[in-house]
Amino acid sequence: MKALKYSRQRESIEAFLKTRCDHPTADVIYNNIRLEYPNISLGTVYRNLSLLAGLGRINIVNCGDGVEHFDSDTTPHYHFKCKQCGRILDVRLTPSCQLNELASEALGCSVTGHLLVFEGICKECSTKAPADVHHVDTL
Amino acid sequence: MKALKYSRQRESIEAFLKTRCDHPTADVIYNNIRLEYPNISLGTVYRNLSLLAGLGRINIVNCGDGVEHFDSDTTPHYHFKCKQCGRILDVRLTPSCQLNELASEALGCSVTGHLLVFEGICKECSTKAPADVHHVDTL
DNA sequence: TGACAAAATAGTAATCGTTACTATTATTAT
DNA sequence: ATAATAATAGTAACGATTACTATTTTGTCA
Numbered sequence: 001m002k003a004l005k006y007s008r009q010r011e012s013i014e015a016f017l018k019t020r021c022d023h024p025t026a027d028v029i030y031n032n033i034r035l036e037y038p039n040i041s042l043g044t045v046y047r048n049l050s051l052l053a054g055l056g057r058i059n060i061v062n063c064g065d066g067v068e069h070f071d072s073d074t075t076p077h078y079h080f081k082c083k084q085c086g087r088i089l090d091v092r093l094t095p096s097c098q099l100n101e102l103a104s105e106a107l108g109c110s111v112t113g114h115l116l117v118f119e120g121i122c123k124e125c126s127t128k129a130p131a132d133v134h135h136v137d138t139l
Numbered sequence: 140m141k142a143l144k145y146s147r148q149r150e151s152i153e154a155f156l157k158t159r160c161d162h163p164t165a166d167v168i169y170n171n172i173r174l175e176y177p178n179i180s181l182g183t184v185y186r187n188l189s190l191l192a193g194l195g196r197i198n199i200v201n202c203g204d205g206v207e208h209f210d211s212d213t214t215p216h217y218h219f220k221c222k223q224c225g226r227i228l229d230v231r232l233t234p235s236c237q238l239n240e241l242a243s244e245a246l247g248c249s250v251t252g253h254l255l256v257f258e259g260i261c262k263e264c265s266t267k268a269p270a271d272v273h274h275v276d277t278l
Numbered sequence: 279t280g281a282c283a284a285a286a287t288a289g290t291a292a293t294c295g296t297t298a299c300t301a302t303t304a305t306t307a308t
Numbered sequence: 309a310t311a312a313t314a315a316t317a318g319t320a321a322c323g324a325t326t327a328c329t330a331t332t333t334t335g336t337c338a
Binding site for chain 1: 284285286287288289290295296
């Protein structure tokens with residue numbers, strides 16, 4: 001029952017996320033928003049990200065690296081994590097119910113969903129020199 | 140080049156893990172080993188778990204909940220996480236290369252592996268009363 | 279307009295899972 | 309047995325995230 005009020009910071013966070021297709025972490029978002037709002041706090045970034053996720057406007061992506069990534073694309077799709085640069089990319093495959101059915105048979109209970117994250121070396125990294133490995137800021 | 144030396148604690152940790160099929164967390168392992176070794180430290184548990192994983196004797200399982208789970212079964216297989224009791228169960232399906240190939244086509248780069256975690260309600264929970272939801276100690 | 283209520287903020291402290299450090303103890307080769 | 313070194317318990321540090329609080333911003337309504 002709490003009415004939502006506008007905030008520039010929230011708008012800026014959502015707008016920034018729309019410009020990125022690599023599923024940045026809260027910290028990366030924080031550092032980018034700080035260019036426009038130098039004293040935004042990390043807590044504000046986290047609070048707005050989970051608020052937006054609660055509204056269904058963004059998704060929280062867990063890819064098994066123990067850190068939350070954020071995605072402005074809320075249509076169902078899989079992800080790919082580059083082992084070299086760490087970026088998360090979208091995989092445009094339609095999530096399959098067959099997988100759930102297979103698992104359901106194997107387990108003998110109802111399987112309602114699954115998390116699928118691919119890994120390998122992305123196009124950029126496979127053409128780049130190995131020296132470029134540590135571009136951590138793009139995580 | 141460091142020679143491995145025997146330790147009772149390590150043996151106990153590995154033996155305990157073999158008795159469990161629900162992929163316990165370090166904390167659950169710690170609390171169970173403490174019954175036998177009351178002043179084992181959590182650090183010792185973590186150190187031995189990663190040592191054993193390095194030796195290929197156990198596996199570290201990441202199922203997207205941000206906590207490490209440990210598995211004494213090192214043969215390739217998928218996992219299932221019960222949304223109610225939180226337990227991780229094995230899914231006896233042979234990991235598929237077809238999935239990697241599909242993703243590889245969609246992305247246009249080499250895909251070498253994937254993480255697949257199913258979710259739903261396990262057999263036990265679907266027959267249990269909803270009051271039994273919070274058996275956190277089995278995580 | 280302006281004043282009030284509610285929501286959002288910045289800044290900071292707290293929490294949780296995990297890793298690192300250090301002085302002591304246990305294991306193993308000689 | 310002794311000496312070398314790995315492993316330990318205990319504790320501190322860490323990084324990601326959440327919680328708290330006093331202040332600021334937003335929206336409503338007279």
